[in-house]
Amino acid sequence: MLNRRHFCRASVIAGGTFALAQGPLAQAVGLFKAGQPLTEVARLDWLCNALALTSTGRLFVGLPRWPGFENTPSIAEVLPDGSLKPFPGGAWNQWAPGKPGGKALVKINTIHIFDDDTLWAIDQGEDAGPKGINPAQKILQFDTRDGSLLRSISLPPKVLPAGANLNDLRLDSEHAYVTDSGLGAIIVINLRTGVAIRRLAEHPSTKMIPQRRPVGEDAQVLLMPDGSDHQVHSDPIEISPDGQWLYYQALSGPLWRVPTAALRDAGLSEKALGERVEFVYDTGPLTGTAIDSAGNLYLGEYDKPRVTVLSPDGSLRVVVEDPLLSNPDAMIISDQRELYIPVPQSARMAANRGPGGKSALQLPFKIYKVRLPATLGSREKVPALTGAALSL
Numbered sequence: 001m002l003n004r005r006h007f008c009r010a011s012v013i014a015g016g017t018f019a020l021a022q023g024p025l026a027q028a029v030g031l032f033k034a035g036q037p038l039t040e041v042a043r044l045d046w047l048c049n050a051l052a053l054t055s056t057g058r059l060f061v062g063l064p065r066w067p068g069f070e071n072t073p074s075i076a077e078v079l080p081d082g083s084l085k086p087f088p089g090g091a092w093n094q095w096a097p098g099k100p101g102g103k104a105l106v107k108i109n110t111i112h113i114f115d116d117d118t119l120w121a122i123d124q125g126e127d128a129g130p131k132g133i134n135p136a137q138k139i140l141q142f143d144t145r146d147g148s149l150l151r152s153i154s155l156p157p158k159v160l161p162a163g164a165n166l167n168d169l170r171l172d173s174e175h176a177y178v179t180d181s182g183l184g185a186i187i188v189i190n191l192r193t194g195v196a197i198r199r200l201a202e203h204p205s206t207k208m209i210p211q212r213r214p215v216g217e218d219a220q221v222l223l224m225p226d227g228s229d230h231q232v233h234s235d236p237i238e239i240s241p242d243g244q245w246l247y248y249q250a251l252s253g254p255l256w257r258v259p260t261a262a263l264r265d266a267g268l269s270e271k272a273l274g275e276r277v278e279f280v281y282d283t284g285p286l287t288g289t290a291i292d293s294a295g296n297l298y299l300g301e302y303d304k305p306r307v308t309v310l311s312p313d314g315s316l317r318v319v320v321e322d323p324l325l326s327n328p329d330a331m332i333i334s335d336q337r338e339l340y341i342p343v344p345q346s347a348r349m350a351a352n353r354g355p356g357g358k359s360a361l362q363l364p365f366k367i368y369k370v371r372l373p374a375t376l377g378s379r380e381k382v383p384a385l386t387g388a389a390l391s392l
Contacts, residue, residue: 036320036370041340042082043364046072049288049344050330051367052113054144060087060119061342061367062111062330067351068359074105075121087119088147101125101136103149110168110330114382119144122166122178130163130182137166139176139189151191159187159196168330170239170246171382175264177237177246184208184233186248188263199263203274206234208250214285215252215303216347217326223354230352236289238297241380247297253283255297255310281310287346288329290339294377298339300328307331307341309376320370326362333379338369 042059047069050062061084063072073086073093086093095104107124114120118141125137137160141151153176160166165182171191178187180198184206189196200206208214214222214230222230232251239246239260246263249255262268262276285302292298297310298319306321307328319339326345333339346352348360372378 036373038320038322038324038368038370041367041369042078043366044078044084045364046076046084047344047346047349047361048342048365048367049346050108050110050112051332051340051342052111052119053332053334053340054113054117055115055335057334058144060111060113060144062108062121064109065107066346067349074108075111075119087144088142088149092147097126102138102152104136105140106136109166112169112171112332113144114171117144118142118150120169120171122169124165124167128162133157133160133162134165137164139166139169139178153189153194153196155187155189155196159198167235168237170237172239172243172260175260177239177260177263179234179237179248180206181232181235181251184250186234186237186246186258186263190264197264197266199273200234200258200270200277202270203277205256205258205274205277205279206248206250208233208252212250212252216285216352217303217305219303220347220353222347222352223357225351225355225357227355236286238289238291239380240291241293241295241377247280247289247291249283249286251287251302252285255280255283255286281314283310287327288331288342290331290333291380292333292372292377293380296376298331298333300325300331300341302327302347307339307370319372324366324368333372334369335379337372337378339372340367340369342367 046063048061052060059078061076075087076084077087092105095106109122109124112120121140123138125134128134139153163182164180167179167181169176169178174192176189185201186199208231216222234248235251237248245257246260247257257280258277262273286299287302288300290298295312299308305323305325307319309317309319327347328341329344331341343366345361350357350359
């Protein structure tokens with residue numbers, strides 16, 4: 001259990017200030033190369049930044065409506081012949097500007113399938129700009145058997161204020177934990193009562209540090225079309241196998257953790273909660289993460305074509321390194337102990353290359369997998385929120 005182990009040189013931050021005690025991820029002590037061979041899983045015409053598997057091996061993909069990909073179906077199942085079947089189907093996948101977004105997939109940022117085989121999705125809604133509230137921003141849960149909607153969660157302005165962007169989520173048996181990458185915060189939702197709280201909104205751990213610019217491959221800074229740095233606050237998120245720690249970071253790092261019980265405690269002041277936050281590791285920019293049953297954290301590096309794994313003892317190893325892995329994003333571990341890696345090439349998008357940026361995307365988009373070494377853990381289990389798992 002992670003609460004009985006210690007990452008090397010971890011330190012506690014308090015009072016809103018902190019110091020990074022470690023060297024860069026790329027120069028970390030204990031970086032062992034143990035690359036595994038890549039296996040291609042799928043080729044896609046649409047940009048894919050997330051994927052999910054059912055217990056029977058059905059593969060679903062998240063296809064965000066990012067610039068240049070506005071006509072994507074948003075979520076689809078990859079059929080055995082490689083074709084895509086829009087999910088859940090019908091009007092859900094046919095949204096366009098000007099159409100209502102409450103019962104449509106507007107801008108899907110991530111998808112997940114946990115142990116009950118239902119599909120969860122984060123929909124960021126229509127972009128209202130840094131000072132607006134995105135219409136139709138919501139969290140969705142679908143039945144993978146028939147595509148029926150099981151749950152739709154919309155959050156009030158006190159939890160999701162103007163400028164906030166839901167980014168990624170993880171679950172335990174009763175709660176959803178969601179990062180806000182627009183302003184920086186962790187949102188906790190009690191899925192049985194519907195009560196949601198916003199935590200660490202003023203804490204430095206949820207903010208991108210201005211001096212740590214978001215750097216993609218070839219040391220190219222991610223720039224908005226107006227030339228400003230692409231600001232992505234609290235982004236990747238994971239829960240330890242025992243459910244006691246939540247790990248998170250801004251796109252450009254570093255990595256932090258906080259006790260989940262403290263996050264859920266609405267009676268704990270923000271100052272007291274901030275004192276429970278721990279610095280974990282001086283990671284570089286990460287696009288996607290995963291965690292296994294042994295508490296190993298898998299890190300998809302944004303500036304290098306590789307996935308590294310940070311173990312609870314503080315050692316760092318390369319799981320796979322290959323030029324094909326341009327900005328590996330939201331990874332998952334299958335029941336067969338294979339790490340699935342979507343490669344959206346997001347740093348190559350024209351929209352991330354500043355004024356007059358030119359696309360360097362290489363189509364088709366690929367999904368890969370690698371078999372995990374026996375020395376690492378297996379798929380992390382998440383208790384079913386709907387009782388027994390769906391019968392597929």
